Amino acid sequence: MMLTETEGFRWNFLPGFNFRRNPRRQAGVNTTTNNTTTTTTDGHDSPSEQIPQTVIVTFEQMLEVKRLCEAGQLLIQREECLFGDIREEEEEEALTHHEEEVKKLATDRRALEDLVLQTLRLSLSLGEVSLEVLTSAVKAVKQEDDQDQLWTQRDWTTPAWRPSGWKKLHDSKLCNLVEERMDMDNPLTPPADQVDQSTIQADIHSMGRRLKEDLLFVVDVVKSCYPPQLDICNLYGRLYHQTLSARLRKIADFGLEDKDCTFLLRWVNEYYPQILQKPELASEIDVEALGKLLPEQLLKPLEDQYLNKQQEELMKYIGHVLEEAKQKWNNGEEPTREEGCFVSHVAYDIIQLINGMVTSAEKVVGDLHKAQNLTSELEDLMQRFKIFQNDVIKQNKPNSQPIIKANLGCFEQFRDVLEKKSHLFKKDVQKNCLDVLADMEQSAHTYLLKPVHEALKPQYRKLGTSDWLNKPLFEKLLVSIENELQGLQGSIVSSHQVGGIKAIKHTL
Structure with missing residues (x-):
C-alpha cells in the first residue's frame, strides 16, 4: 500500500529506524528514511537553498488530530515492513531482530483500536463527534477488514493480531451503543404528560420514541459516513429490532394487567410497524427481514x-x-x-x-x-x-x-x-x-x-x-x-x- 506526501507533510513510519527489507518484497512501498522532502511551489522543484523545513507527521500526531484512517495506514505500512515476504530461513532472525518494533506496533494498534471504538460509541451523538472523525473511523475499520482478507491469501508468517476482526468489534460496539441508548430515557415513573400510563407503558413508549429518533438520525446523518457495502441502515435496524424485542420479551414474561397487555400488543402490531413504514426508513431498512418483535409462543x-x-x-x-x-x-x-x-x-x-x-x-x-x-x-x-x-x-x-x-x-x-x-x-x-x-x-x-x-x-x-x-x-x-x-x-x-x-x- 503506497501512501502519498502532500502539502509539505510526509509519512513517518518509524522515525529513526531503517527497516530491514527482503529483496523479494513488492515494489512501490516507500522506504525512504530521509527527514526532509522536496516541496514545489509553481510546479517545478525549488532550488535546494530554498527548500522549506518539512513537518514529520507521526502516528501519535495522527491520533491527536483523530485522523484515524491515516493513522491506520501508517500501522499497516509498518506491519508490511515487519511481516512482509520473509524467507523461512530468515524468519526467526527477522522476528528476533524486530521484536521491540513488533511490540511497539502492537501497542500502537491497541491505541488506535481504542480511539476507533470510542468514536463509534459516539456515532449517534453528533455534538460529541464530527462526521469527519466518524467517517475516518469507519474507513479505518474497513481498511483493517481488507487487510485481514489480504493476510488470508498469503503464505507468510502472520502477525499475532491477524485477523484483527475489527468489523466484528465495530458491530459489537454498535450493539452496546444501541442497548445503552434504549436505556437512556427509561423513566422510573411516567413523565408528567403521560400520567395516565403505567410504568410499563411509559417504558415501552420511551424505547419506541428513542428507536424512531435514532433510526431517522442514522438514515439522515450517519449513513453518509459509511460506504454502501457496509449497509449501515439495515445493521442499525436489526440492532434496534433485536434490542427492543429482547426488552419486550422480558415484559411479556412478567404477567401483565389487561391495560398493559393491550398496550404491548398495540406496540408490536400497530405502532412499531408504523414507525418502520415511514418513507425515510422504509426505503433504507428491509422491514420484512426483521420479522415480528415477539415470537408466537409469547404473542398467543x-x-x-x-x-x-x-x-x-x-x-x-x-x-x-x-x-x-x-x-x-x-x-x-x-x-x-x-x-x-x-x-x-x-x-x-x-x-x-x-x-x-x-x-x-x-x-x-x-x-x-x-x-x-x-x-x-x-x-x-x-x-x-x-x-x-x-x-x-x-x-x-x-x-x-x-x-x-x-x-x-x-x-x-x-x-x-x-x-x-x-x-x-x-x-x-x-x-x-x-x-x-x-x-x-x-x-x-x-x-x-x-x-x-x-x-x-x-x-x-x-x-x-x-x-x-x-x-x-x-x-x-x-x-x-x-x-x-x-x-x-x-x-x-x-x-x-x-x-x-x-x-x-x-x-x-
Whole structure:
C-alpha cells in the first residue's frame, strides 16, 4: 500500500529506524528514511537553498488530530515492513531482530483500536463527534477488514493480531451503543404528560420514541459516513429490532394487567410497524427481514388475554342493551319516533360497538381472522333478542305493537351490517345471525298483520262465492285493506310496504 506526501507533510513510519527489507518484497512501498522532502511551489522543484523545513507527521500526531484512517495506514505500512515476504530461513532472525518494533506496533494498534471504538460509541451523538472523525473511523475499520482478507491469501508468517476482526468489534460496539441508548430515557415513573400510563407503558413508549429518533438520525446523518457495502441502515435496524424485542420479551414474561397487555400488543402490531413504514426508513431498512418483535409462543397468551377480555366486554354491553330494551317494555314505555316512525337504538348501539371493537382488535392483534372471534357468541345474543320479541308478541301489551314496529328497523340495520360488513364476522356466525333475523322478521310481520286479516275475514268469505268478480265488491275490499294497513303506520317505510304486499298476497 503506497501512501502519498502532500502539502509539505510526509509519512513517518518509524522515525529513526531503517527497516530491514527482503529483496523479494513488492515494489512501490516507500522506504525512504530521509527527514526532509522536496516541496514545489509553481510546479517545478525549488532550488535546494530554498527548500522549506518539512513537518514529520507521526502516528501519535495522527491520533491527536483523530485522523484515524491515516493513522491506520501508517500501522499497516509498518506491519508490511515487519511481516512482509520473509524467507523461512530468515524468519526467526527477522522476528528476533524486530521484536521491540513488533511490540511497539502492537501497542500502537491497541491505541488506535481504542480511539476507533470510542468514536463509534459516539456515532449517534453528533455534538460529541464530527462526521469527519466518524467517517475516518469507519474507513479505518474497513481498511483493517481488507487487510485481514489480504493476510488470508498469503503464505507468510502472520502477525499475532491477524485477523484483527475489527468489523466484528465495530458491530459489537454498535450493539452496546444501541442497548445503552434504549436505556437512556427509561423513566422510573411516567413523565408528567403521560400520567395516565403505567410504568410499563411509559417504558415501552420511551424505547419506541428513542428507536424512531435514532433510526431517522442514522438514515439522515450517519449513513453518509459509511460506504454502501457496509449497509449501515439495515445493521442499525436489526440492532434496534433485536434490542427492543429482547426488552419486550422480558415484559411479556412478567404477567401483565389487561391495560398493559393491550398496550404491548398495540406496540408490536400497530405502532412499531408504523414507525418502520415511514418513507425515510422504509426505503433504507428491509422491514420484512426483521420479522415480528415477539415470537408466537409469547404473542398467543397475550392475544388470548386481550380477546377474551374484549369479548367479555362486548357480550356484557350487548346484554345490557337488550336488558334495557326489555325493561322499558316492562315499564310500558313506547319507543321514540323519528320522522313519524318508531325507532329502536338496539341495533345501532350494538352495531357501533361491534364495528369499533373488531376494527380495533384487528389493529391490536394484527390479524382480522383473530379479531372476528369477538363476535363468535353473537348468535346466542341474537337468540336472546328473538326470545325477547316472542315475549313482546305473546303478552301483547299496549306498547307491544310500537316495539315490534321499531324492531323492524333493527332487522334492516342488522341485515345491512351482516351483509355489507361481512368482514366483521366469521362465515358461520354471519349465516346463523341472518337466519335468526329472518325468523324474527317473519314473526313480526305475522303479528302486525294479524289484526288486518281478522278485520277483513268477512270480505274474504265473499270472495269464495260467485260474487268475487263483482267489481264494486273487489274495490271495497281494496279500500278496506288500505284502511286496515293504516294500522301499520309507525314502522319504517320499507317494512310498511312489505306488510301491505303480504296482506294483498294473502287476500289473493
